Amino acid sequence: MALYVLRRLVSTIAVMAMVGIFIFLLLRLAPGDPAAIIAGDTATPEMIANIREKLGLNEPLPVQFAHWAHSILSGNLGISIFTGRPVLELISQRLEPTISLAILxxxxxxxxxxxxxxxxxxxxxxxxDRTLTALATLGFSVPVFVVGFFLIYFFAIRTRWLPVQGYQPIDHGFGPWLVQLILPTMTLALVYVALIARMTRASMLEVLSEDYMRTAAAKGVSSYSMLFHHALKNAGVPILTVIGLSFAYLISGVVITETVFNIPGVGRLVVDAINNRDYPVIQGVLILASGMYVLINLAVDLAYTLIDPRIRY
Structure with missing residues (x-):
């Protein structure tokens, strides 16, 4: 078991190193000059050159990467070009809405x-089975923003049961916090309910067709015991995989939903940073999102051993 965990940790570190290199090069090699954007349309070449010098953009890429990697390993994600505030501070202020939406x-x-x-x-x-399969197919087919606008129209505009947009921090009260998140949660959940339901169905069907399940049925084992005590546990690995991947994707992929419902989360922060070519903010968000994605996958891999002990060896 210790060797299995060690292998997974080593692979996680290697993946994060490759992700860091990719994020750094992707932004640095993208077209456009952030110094020119910061300086504005009326800037002179001298002003742009001074800004490039201040940001260290004139240094060779390996030197820029070395400085950036050292800062990341030191827990410093840099300073926002446009706000002048620490990137970690900006992200921490936006984490609660995104994490709340993902967990719900x-x-x-x-x-x-x-x-x-x-x-x-x-x-x-x-x-x-046919009804649930049709609903799952519908969940995959309809874009998230279409579902969001439909829910806003019906529950917020027509019936006025729920608020249209915005977010209330949980320290303002559990009720207002939950009410604000009902519509965006329903919007996002439609896709993931469809994904998890289809994977659960496929895995359960495979297990229910096994000989030992037919033997249990012949011995008079109840349907509840067969489904939840025997079949679900043996079908758990692929189900746990899709749940883990879904949660990891949710953490970093709620940009559209946050935009539709005007939620001040990490997704909105990324959109604003991309529009402003704010390198430190973009890199900081991407590296944290990638780290959470990798860690969630590591947790899922370790959880496999609790479901199927054979994976340890």
Whole structure:
């Protein structure tokens, strides 16, 4: 088990190193001069040259990367070009909305998705299975922003049951915090409910067709015990994989939903930084998002050993 964990940690470090190199080169080699954007349309060449010198953009790429990597390893994500504030401070101020939205979405998606997948597998080929499969296909087919605008129109404009946009911090009260997140959570959850439900159904069907499951049914084991105590555990690895990947993607992929519902999260911060060519902010957000993605995948890999001990060896 210790060797398995060590291998996973070493591969995680290697992946993060490659991600860091890719992020650095992607932004540095992209067209456009951030110094010219900062200086403005009326800037002189001398002003642009001074800004490039101040930002260290005149140095060779290896030197720029060495300075950047040293800062990252020291816990310093840099200073925003436009606001002059530490990048880590800007990100920390935007983390709560994004994390809140991701956690609520995954709770709803896992609860509904796994339940729907089990029911579809239990009644494979029947009306329940066909209905849930159709709903899952619909969830994949409709773009997130379309779902968001539809929910806003029905629940916020027509019925006025829920607020249209915005966000309330949780320290302002659990009720206002939850109410503000209901619509964006429902918007995002539609896609992930469909994904988790389809994976759960496929994995459960494979397990339910095994000989030991038919033997258990012949011995009179109840349907509940077969589904939840035997089949679900043995089908857990692929289900856990898709849940982990979904959560990792949610952390870094809620830009559209945050824009539609005017949520001041990390996604909105990235959009603003890209428009301003604010290198430190873009790099800081990308490296943190990549790190969380890799760590979530590491946690999922380690959780496999709890479901299937054979993976340890």
């Amino acid at each position: 979405t995954m709770i709803l998606s896992v609860t509904i998705g796994v339940t729907f997948g089990i029911l579809a597998a239990w009644r494979a080929g029947g009306l329940v």
